[in-house]
Amino acid sequence: MKPSEIRELLKYASMPDFISFGGGMPNPLSFPMNELREIVDEVIDVNGKYALQYGNTGGLPDLKTEISKMVLKTEKIKTEEKNIIVTSGSQQGLYGLGKIFLNHSDSLIVESPTYVGAISAFNANAGKMIPIEMDSEGIIVEKVEEKIKSLKANSNLPRFIYVIPNYQNPTGHTLSLERRKHLMELSETYQIPLVEDNPYGELCYSGEKIPSLKSMDKSGENVTYLGTFSKVMCPGLRIGYTIAPEAVVSKLNLLKQALDLSSSTFSQYVAYEYLKKGVIYKQVPKTVELYRKKRNIMLKALEDYFPKNSTWSKPDGGMFIWATLDKKINTSEMLKTSIENGVGYVSGLAFSPDGSHTSSMRLNFTFSEDEEIVRGISKLSNTIKNVSVRATPA
Template sequence: MKFEFSDNMKNIKSSEIRELLKYIHVPGMISFGGGLPNPESFPGEELKNILDDIMENYASSALQYGQTEGLPELKEQLAGYLKRDENINVNPENIMLTTGSQQALYALPLIFANEGDYVITEAPTYVGMLSSLNVNRIRSVSVGLDDMGMKTDELEERLKTMKSMGIKPKFIYTIPTFQNPAGYTMTLDRRKHLLELAEQYNVPVIEDNPYGDLRYSGTKLPTLKSLDTNDMVTYLGTFSKIMAPGLRTGFTVSQPEVLGEFNKLKQSLDLATDSLSQYIAYEYIRKGIIYKQIPKTIELYRRKRDIMLEALDDEMTDATWSRPDGGMFLWVKLSKNMDALKMLKRAINNKVAYVTGSAFYHNNPEMNTMRLNFTYSSDDDLKEGVRRLAKTVKDEKESL
């Protein structure tokens, strides 16, 4: 039989990052491509004990269907955690549990925008948002980044221009802290400026904060949500980086009218986030394990970041890279005449993988860029992988 597929599927491209994950299992390959947390950061023994407690005390509920908006007990714990961790004052009814934060990245554009509408994103930005915009046929206007995060002066110009053309963006999407893919962190002045612009032009903000707890140096900055006094910000969080990604538990903080629309959409997506994972997250916070585990993860990842940065300093020439205070990624810029996508085949042959920077742009990609993950590889592989990458860059440049 010849199948006929919908036009929607034509807008969905396979994720370059997901495709690169297969190289992790190639013998001898060192992959900096995926955004994988290190298994050493998983609190295995603690989760085993939590599971034992759940099976003894909550089995009938944990193995049953749950409420679409999420486990009430977990939302209570999350409200306390967000107040303690990010100084976000939130009521439990302003929290929705999601199947990973990716579910929110798919749902929110569908909630806020129609086909053909415009939104504003950073350039580069997270591929999970780009894939959602593509499948929902939503257009974007890009705002550039530097080592102080989104260029809010440029954002202001974009908003002015769009207003003059009669176009109102449906939201501004940003990862202000340890941005993916670039690793940059938005300064406090720019955070305040962004919120001023959002209020002035009446544009909602989606703040994605999957890495905020993973700070290895520098001073902690307030989230946009904690600075928000006019209910402009919808905030996304996840347990994937601070507990375990396989449990697929995320959360969205927003106003009741936004979550009401999300609730209706989520009912058609998965009915509810799985109950067992929510009970695990509930006990993870309630027992205080989260506050003991995060410092361990920070210690592990700080060491790995420093190893990769030192290796780049020693090995790489004719390139620049970000020096993030936290998160999981570095952003590398090669000479302008180089193409990281064309170079990838040479890199694979040299048994090292990365994600090409062009994957993180909706429009006008910078082809001489790449993203490197430093959290997953062993210490020795970080050093050897950078050596192989530096050789790849050198050989590619000489071949031009």
């Protein structure tokens, strides 16, 4: 879209009764305001002279220790401070990995569709993305293997494989245990690093939690893991972390010196207290309750209103449902009409590394009020039905 078109759309998006399923935003009700207010006061009172000062590029050592305890508890990842770097959101980690792994036109394997911010980060580093199809069990690893074999025959192996195994953005799909094991085997056999991006792992509403790839990485050398406080605390503090082999951490450190010297020292102190006091373990179950209800409401509304020839994912966690409409409908073209009718979404094309997914859309269920979810899905269904009538020749 050209900037003028975006401005045109934003005019409608700021209408008072506009319903947005577009942004990937947490619900403000999940922000632990009272606890954070107390923590912020304490950080200023007790550690103000450090928290308001420049800090280490790699991150606050105490925070890294708390992160290592947290990932052991939540993901059974055994790690140490030397393998952790604190980043300004996990987005910075993604950009950094693109920068250090990719030389011009090097290839990498990604899920299709994949996270739009990863596409930007890899494009910014001139990476050539090789998209591999997904189904409801995540990326189809047999296809990854076929692709690796054909690339190896041309001595052109990808530099890494990027996956979001839990409640993927944008599809909501979760990578099955069998496929995780297979992916680990491929990584070990062909010596291709895996980049595991896990912002949503804790937002689990149904089903079993499946072990992270990083917890299966016996040598610690094959998987680089990206985590964030954005969905389990709040995104505004911009704190994420990367757990990686020491060589990768040291390269990221050098890059970070050039990017921002360090992540916000103040935010890191707040995140440290949030972990040390165990507030996170009280907050996440509340967020899970809030979002589980919203997911169920959206799934029911889709069942009640969406055209019968559409399909959608049934995520066990995370923030998104991925809906696919009749292939005659182009969701990018339909977006303007939908916004004029008061509902926003993100069209499938935004998540496509190769121009596919033009009949799909990502629907966020965490941000809107419960009643808005029902009203928004009903309105969106009407838009789709009207557009389908026009798309079908008489």
